[in-house]
Amino acid sequence: MEQVHAAVSSSARSGPLLVVAAAVVQDGRLLVVSKKAAPEIFYLPGGKPDAGEGARETLIREFEEELGVQPLDPQFLADVEAVAALEGVPMRMTVFRARLGGTPFPAAELARMRWVSGHEEGLQLAPAVRDHVLPLLRQRGVLAG
Structure with missing residues (x-):
């Protein structure tokens, strides 16, 4: 049923x-998070803008x-175009570089967070990342490298 919902919402958009x-990079490692809906795939932290909300x-x-x-x-880093890993639709992601004001912990729809080099065995990163x-x-x- 979710596949149908994703197809309908993407055609309406x-x-x-x-x-x-x-x-967010600290000590040469990138912060990535996974969502409860797909805990095996890791993304950059962030999300979709609400109506009228700036980046x-x-x-x-x-x-x-x-x-x-x-x-x-x-600080603006890049605009990236790729297929959204969870929704399977074209995506434009505005990426910033940032530091953290505190110690992060996964909340809301997040399942996990981890700091990675990108070379970890078995690590599944979203295509854009x-x-x-x-x-x-x-x-x-x-x-x-």
């Missing part, structure tokens, strides 16, 4: 699914809801 997320507002709200922390000094964000962070020297 014009353009790609819009998402705002942040790449930074979305980021602040999502970080407070899902991780219990504020994103500090978010695996194919776009990790290479960009490595290119900029933020993550080890």
